[in-house]
Amino acid sequence: MFTQTGGLTKGSAPVQNPIFPPGFLWGVSTSAFQIEGATSEGGRGPSIWDTFTATEGKIARGEQAKVAADHYHRYPEDIALMAELGVGAYRMSIAWPRIQPDGRGKPNPEGLGFYDKLIDAVCEAGIAPAVTLYHWDTPQAIEDEGGWLARDTAQRFAEYARILGERFADRVKLWIPLNEPMVMSIFGYAIGEYAPGKTLLLDAIPTAHHQNLAHGLAVQALRAAGATDVGTANNHSPIWPAEPDDEEAAEWLDALLNRLFADPVLLGSYPEQLHAHLPAGFADDLPTIAQPLDFYGVNYYEPQGVAKPSPGNPLPFDLRPIEGYPMTTNDSPIVPHALRELLLDFHRRYRDKLPPIQITENGCSFADVVAEDGGVHDPERIDFLHSHLVALREAMDAGVDVRGYFCWSLLDNFEWSKGYAPRFGLVHVDYETLRRTPKDSFHWYRKLVRDEQ
Ligand code: IFM
Numbered sequence: 001m002f003t004q005t006g007g008l009t010k011g012s013a014p015v016q017n018p019i020f021p022p023g024f025l026w027g028v029s030t031s032a033f034q035i036e037g038a039t040s041e042g043g044r045g046p047s048i049w050d051t052f053t054a055t056e057g058k059i060a061r062g063e064q065a066k067v068a069a070d071h072y073h074r075y076p077e078d079i080a081l082m083a084e085l086g087v088g089a090y091r092m093s094i095a096w097p098r099i100q101p102d103g104r105g106k107p108n109p110e111g112l113g114f115y116d117k118l119i120d121a122v123c124e125a126g127i128a129p130a131v132t133l134y135h136w137d138t139p140q141a142i143e144d145e146g147g148w149l150a151r152d153t154a155q156r157f158a159e160y161a162r163i164l165g166e167r168f169a170d171r172v173k174l175w176i177p178l179n180e181p182m183v184m185s186i187f188g189y190a191i192g193e194y195a196p197g198k199t200l201l202l203d204a205i206p207t208a209h210h211q212n213l214a215h216g217l218a219v220q221a222l223r224a225a226g227a228t229d230v231g232t233a234n235n236h237s238p239i240w241p242a243e244p245d246d247e248e249a250a251e252w253l254d255a256l257l258n259r260l261f262a263d264p265v266l267l268g269s270y271p272e273q274l275h276a277h278l279p280a281g282f283a284d285d286l287p288t289i290a291q292p293l294d295f296y297g298v299n300y301y302e303p304q305g306v307a308k309p310s311p312g313n314p315l316p317f318d319l320r321p322i323e324g325y326p327m328t329t330n331d332s333p334i335v336p337h338a339l340r341e342l343l344l345d346f347h348r349r350y351r352d353k354l355p356p357i358q359i360t361e362n363g364c365s366f367a368d369v370v371a372e373d374g375g376v377h378d379p380e381r382i383d384f385l386h387s388h389l390v391a392l393r394e395a396m397d398a399g400v401d402v403r404g405y406f407c408w409s410l411l412d413n414f415e416w417s418k419g420y421a422p423r424f425g426l427v428h429v430d431y432e433t434l435r436r437t438p439k440d441s442f443h444w445y446r447k448l449v450r451d452e453q
């Protein structure tokens with residue numbers, strides 16, 4: 001499978017990595033809830049993920065994120081690892097409930113102080129901070145008032161963005177208001193696999209509009225506070241119909257997973273199929289949502305299969321697994337060429353409306369273990385990264401303007417409802433001792449980033 005783009009066989013050492021242009025930004029990505037722990041320290045308020053993880057049956061093995069990778073206390077060690085890697089940028093998120101413990105009003109000085117120290121330490125290591133304002137950890141108090149079903153949450157978010165912009169715009173290089181709003185709408189509100197655990201199916205679509213509005217308002221607030229490079233981080237998947245006559249179902253799913261989040265931001269419109277499900281008056285918000293952006297962040301993991309709906313399905317499509325590819329331990333098929341397909345499709349679809357792209361996430365999970373020799377040998381991850389970078393470079397050669405790549409993730413971390421089993425890190429974390437062990441892929445990425453091939 002890997003031979004399609006990279007000339008690799010599974011588990012072999014990469015022959016040669018593609019060459020990227022000078023100034024291409026190499027980074028690593030994390031998010032607050034997945035690594036910080038310390039959920040009741042520093043005046044942090046409860047988030048929907050604290051509530052969800054404490055609810056029986058929601059998370060594999062009942063795992064919680066009270067400690068996670070303990071990054072809250074161990075960030076100096078983690079920054080030293082990034083300095084060793086030689087990355088130019090670190091994409092991290094700020095926990096909204098550390099800044100506004102109940103989602104509104106004056107900021108919590110301890111929360112701001114923690115991120116001051118963290119951002120300063122990242123800068124001192126010669127690494128540019130790329131900050132996501134929101135990676136799904138809504139303050140519980142906001143959820144209690146309707147969460148993303150309530151239009152007012154977009155205003156609350158804009159206020160939060162203003163606070164962060166005023167405090168950190170002098171040091172943050174790239175700004176990303178919301179991470180993967182699709183996952184919040186679909187997994188959180190439509191099918192209930194993620195917090196806040198609602199099962200509203202298509203009635204969840206207003207949460208997408210309110211997040212899109214929050215994005216537009218936050219871009220305005222950040223810029224007003226002096227932020228210069230403001231973009232997005234949307235996850236996108238090529239949609240593959242199972243049979244040729246599944247095209248209509250594929251268009252629906254594409255509208256729901258991809259275009260519901262990209263079209264309003266880039267084109268100032270929504271796909272027709274979704275109009276009936278959006279809140280009344282949605283069109284008036286489109287100019288606010290479609291703020292010009294400095295970059296468009298793409299998170300890519302996998303394509304998604306689809307077929308026409310089976311009888312009785314309330315949705316206009318059935319999801320179909322993609323078969324015939326190797327899988328990660330997070331149940332993702334490994335399809336590097338779909339990254340090239342996705343980027344070329346975006347390039348054709350959005351043309352001059354598409355700003356330069358940053359790959360804000362790409363990575364894979366495997367069952368990595370510390371071997372007897374003390375190392376963590378993860379050739380599958382090296383193959384994964386190599387083959388995706390080859391596909392990325394091919395898309396760039398075909399004209400797509402991509403300026404950077406952030407590997408998900410620096411550290412093994414809390415993978416939401418799957419708990420700690422899927423390990424995504426370049427660095428292994430022992431969850432008993434919290435010891436960090438760089439994996440073979442860390443050393444491989446280090447050479448790539450430092451251009452020591
Ligand atoms: O761990 C997640 C991250 O929080 C958002 N993007 C996908 C990753 C892997 O599933």
